[in-house]
Amino acid sequence: MKYRISGLLAALLFPLYFVSAQTADDALLFSGTSVNGTARFQGLGGAQTALGADISSISGNPAGLGFFRKSEWSITPSLSFSNNPSTYLGNTTSDGKGNFNIANLGLVFASPKDDIIGGKWRGGAFGISFNRINSFQNQFAYEGVNNVNSLTDAFVQQANGIPHADFIDDVAPARLQLAYQTYLINPYSDDDNETEYFSSVGADQNGNPFPVRQRETVNYNGARYQWNFSYGGNYDDKLYFGASLGLSRIRYGITNTYKENVLADRNDMILDNFTLTEEVDVAGTGxxxxxxxIYKPNDIIRFGASIVSPTYYWQLTDNFRPTITANYEYTENLGEDVDLNQTQSIDNIEPYEYKLTTPMSASAGIAVFAGKSGFISADVTYSTFNSMRFNTENGGDDFSETNQYIRSNYQPAITARIGGEFRKDIFRLRAGFVYQGEAFKERLDNLDRTRLNFTAGAGVRLEDFYIDFAVVHSRYNSGYTPYTYNPAPSVTTKNRITNGIFSFGMFF
Known part of the structure; x- marks a missing residue:
């Protein structure tokens, strides 16, 4: 059943790497974070470890709650757009999508001591927040003419060695079963023990395969959310400390629509075109x-440090639904009474359940203030991606190869952030930058997957309420392999995502 998990990253159609490698990438996908929180902190690039006094502290460094002097609530809606040019077989195709979501909701109940009351314990604050830690929303598409092979060749390669009886009894792997039922792959004989198959794409008189036009759209949905219940205290207006309990929720979906058109004279070809659609939905709670x-020795400088334990997802449920539609020019050599138009799907695949433990992360930061004119803040986060682990419901060793791959091929990664805020009366201007390093020990496909985030923001802060706005622009490269074959075609995508964030909050 592991083959369904291997589709989560993107390579649903027989990925280039081993199943365990792709499953490891799924762990990375579900462990990642993006710039998140309120518009104020996102405008600063999320460099908040040493700051405090923002609702983002609830899910960031909970020690920041100790700075609150008033109770507060806020809401942060967000609107994102992506524009992703993809290169495949020398051709470039652009695609993208938009998405509206709630990036952050928060409520803080502050209970500070009045200044006239003595003692070094200065009170604290309790906070509850809903935070969108990482968004999966994205879409890319590619298109090109392949003169060498077809997805059906990958199907044939996978099917060879499987007895024909397995297809008759519907016990072959799901994708191959659909390819067989729609006549994309066919046995050389009807013998139950036949183990060799051929493709319906066909070849010319010289045995060269017909070229095919390949196009696919890959649509990602969902996000990683987290509820945090946090408390932060203040000791002597110098040492601030806090702790938080996080309840994390993953909702992830991917829909692939892959189409091939055979480019040949209609009098020569059997198959005209086919479309493979696959849907994967994953949900889990951790x-x-x-x-x-946070240590504040004086009014100029602050030092902060925080640590987040691994997130333990005690049950992730994976649902997989494939469909193939094939349209033929003629079917006489495929069997008797075979329709020219074929559609088959599988809707009753039993969901696969498994467990995941994500990395631990630790952050350290510093903030330097220039009186009431503003500040500069910077921090670094260290995440142990080589400690990610999968497990099964029954505690078996189904993921032993996957977990060994993670230990051998992943490494801890650094995320560095810097941001600043300029203040003038009630107005605020902000800017920031975030560098997210690669978790792979060795670069795959010679592709730099470093993620760069550029942020900017502005705000107005009054006695009873505040309004903040921020823009986050993210840039990173990704690779995708439609199917495994030699030579295997590959796609390179330049992801460009811009997110607009608005926060409104009130004091009470």
Whole structure:
């Protein structure tokens, strides 16, 4: 059943790497974070470890809650757009999508001590927040003419060695079963023990395969959300500390629509075109804890540190639904009474359930203030991606190869952030930059997957309420392999995602 998990990253159609490698990439996908929180902190690039006094502290460094002097609530809607040019077989295709979501909701109940009350314990604050930690929303498409092979060749390669009886009894792997039922692959004989198959794409008189026009759209949906319940305290207006309980939720979906058109004279070809559609839905719930401190020796400088435990997802459920539609020019040599138009799908595949443990992360930061004119903040986060682990419901060793691949091929990664805020009366201007390093020990496909984020923002802060706006622009490269074959075609995508964030909050 592991083959269904291997589709989560993107290579649903017989990925280039081993199944365990792709499953490891799924762990990376579900462990990643993006710039998140309120518009104020996103405008700063998320460099908040040493800051505090923002609702983002609830899910960031909970020690920041110790700075609150008033209770507060806020809501942060967000609107994102992506524009992703993809290169495939020398051809470039652009695609993207838009998405509206709620990036952050938060509520803080502050209970500070009045200044006239003595003692070094200065009170604290309790906070609850809903935070969109990482968005999966994206879409890309590619198109090109392949003169060498077809997806059906990959199907044939996978099917060879499987007895014909397995297809008759509907016990062959799901995709291959659909390819067989729609006549994309066919046995050389009707013998139950036949183990060799051929493709319906066909070849010319010299045995060269007909060229095919290949196009696919890959649409990602969902996000990683987290509820945090946090408390932060203030000791002597110098040492701030806090702890948080996080309840994490993953909702992830991917829909692939892959189409091939055979480019040949209609009098020569059997198959005209076919479309493979696959849908994968993943949902799961996890838990983590975090804690942090902020030390403020004076009004100019602050130091902060925080740590987030691994998130333990005790059950992830994976649902997989494939469909193939094939249209033929003629079917006489495929069998008796074979329709020219074929559609087959599988809707009753049993969901696969498994567990995941994500990396631990630790952050350290510094903030330097220039009186009431503003500040500069910077921090670094260290995440142990080589510690990610899959497990099964029954505690078996189904993922032993996957977990070994993670240990051997992944490494801890660094995320560095810097941001600043300029203040003038009630107005605020902000800017930031985020560098997210690669988790792979060795670069795959010679492709740099470093993620760069450029941020900017502005705001107005009044006695009873505030309004903030931010823009986050993210740039990174990704690779995709439609199917495994030699030579295997590959896609390179330049992902360009722009996110607009608005926050409104009130004090009470």
């Amino acid at each position: 838990i983590n804890v975090s804690g942090g401190i």
